[in-house]
Amino acid sequence: MLSNNNKELRIKSNTENLASIRDFVSSYAEKAGLSGEEIDNIMLAVDEACTNIIKHAYKSFPDGELSIKLDHDKKKFTITILDFGSSFDPDIVPKPDLQRYYKERKVGGLGMYLMKTLMDEVKYTSVPGKYNKVLLTKNINA
Amino acid sequence: MAEFKTSIVNKGEVSIISVKGYLDAHTAPALENNFTELINKERFKIVINFEELAYISSAGLGVFMAYIEKIRDNKGDIKLASMSDKVFNIFDLLGFPLLYEIYKSEDEAIGKFSESKS
Secondary structure (H helix, E strand, C coil): CCCCCCEEEEEECCHHHHHHHHHHHHHHHHHCCCCHHHHHHHHHHHHHHHHHHHHHHCCCCCCCEEEEEEEECCCEEEEEEEECCCCCCHHHCCCCCHHHHHHHCCCCCHHHHHHHHHCCEEEEEEECCCEEEEEEEEECCC | CCCEEEEEEEECCEEEEEEEEEECCCCHHHHHHHHHHHHHCCCCEEEEEEEEEEEECHHHHHHHHHHHHHHHHCCCEEEEECCCHHHHHHHHHCCHHHCCCEECCHHHHHHHHHHHHC
16 A cells, blocks of 8 residues: 555744644644544644744744644554654653742643643654654544 | 634623633733733722633733732632633643632633622
């Protein structure tokens, strides 16, 4: 079988583009036959990953490059997001503690927690000075 | 472009912010402005009506976290109302029901402010 399922979106690191990114993911996932709830969860996880990249890797600089690649087979749906900004160590992001946020008025880490909760796998790879890669995987319930 | 709109209506002491569309990192500043405006006017009793909200990401949830302490310090509160199941699930995943009162309807949320006054 030909692996011609993959599709890529290249877009600038502007929060204005989050809506286009969500549309790209949801229309692809719809064609792939995923359920409404699965599509919503994947869309949110991708939004969170891209928001983190825009805010942290590119420090809200709107002209950075983002590449979002989608692929799927019968068993899983994968999203690979590349950026060329500062590298990022996901292990330093602690599990969020809402009570502590409430006291300290800090809200970081919520996005990472949502990604890990909504997806089956979240994997970060960094090649410093070259690129950062986020791989999100969702197993498809047959 | 993400469509997001808010409107504010005052009913007595309570201000209701109705949110509509997509609340994400791009549109969250519009809601922040609403909170700043109400706080500047010393209107600390706030209900958020989520009936027409289609989508929320953690950037949107962060807005409620950013203002809640100041509002409660001033004897006010942010009460949440009329969420779809989809939007509620995201709040629930992050543990918000422990920190915020969430009601089925806007009227119920408004009513809770007068109950707590007596």
